[in-house]
Amino acid sequence: xxxxxxxxxxxxxxxxxxxxxKKHIAAYKCPKSVDFIDSIPKSGAGKILKRELRExxxxxxxxxxx
Numbered sequence: 001x002x003x004x005x006x007x008x009x010x011x012x013x014x015x016x017x018x019x020x021x022k023k024h025i026a027a028y029k030c031p032k033s034v035d036f037i038d039s040i041p042k043s044g045a046g047k048i049l050k051r052e053l054r055e056x057x058x059x060x061x062x063x064x065x066x
Contacts, residue, residue: 006012014034021030041049 014036017034018031041052043049
């Protein structure tokens, strides 16, 4: 499966990304998981709508982080 932003013919897995992070950054900064999405939601001004990206992780919770 071709991931957006990758060069043609290049494939990467969640484990590979996490492995590279563990080699280059502090353990507490490493991601625990990686999600691949087809497109990033953006506003009319071209800003990334982070609230929409977070929405699926906060389903079922009353209080949310902004």
